[in-house]
Amino acid sequence: MPVSANLTLRNFGLTLFLAQVGMTSGPKFLATVQEFGALFLAVGAVLVLVPAAVSLLVGHFALRLRFDDLLGATAGGVSGNPSVLAFASTLVTTDRADLAYATTYPGPSS
DSSP states (O other): OOHHHHHHHHHHHHHHHHHHHHHHHHHHHHHHHHHHHHHHHHHHHHHHHHHHHHHHHIIIIISOOOHHHHHHHHIIIIIOOHHHHHHHHHHOSSSHHHHHHHHHTHHHHO
16 A cells, blocks of 8 residues: 555544544533633633742842843743743843743753
């Protein structure tokens, strides 16, 4: 059997399997979201916002960091997500946010 046909059949089989799993678990998933969706959303928001707020407040009031350094350090220390850094970089005109991100990013992942 040619490689391309083999890959096509494997992907088609995987697609059918995932479709069946989705159709079977869909009503249970919808019931769970309707019952606990607001709770999960609130818990997720707390888990994301509290560390970021603490980092920003400690950096601003206790450590007296500059705003651009504070944004980069918070982006690297709390989330490590480059999209947060991209947003932070749009708020300031210097590259200090990028430098602070690069300095603090390795910390949480180690």
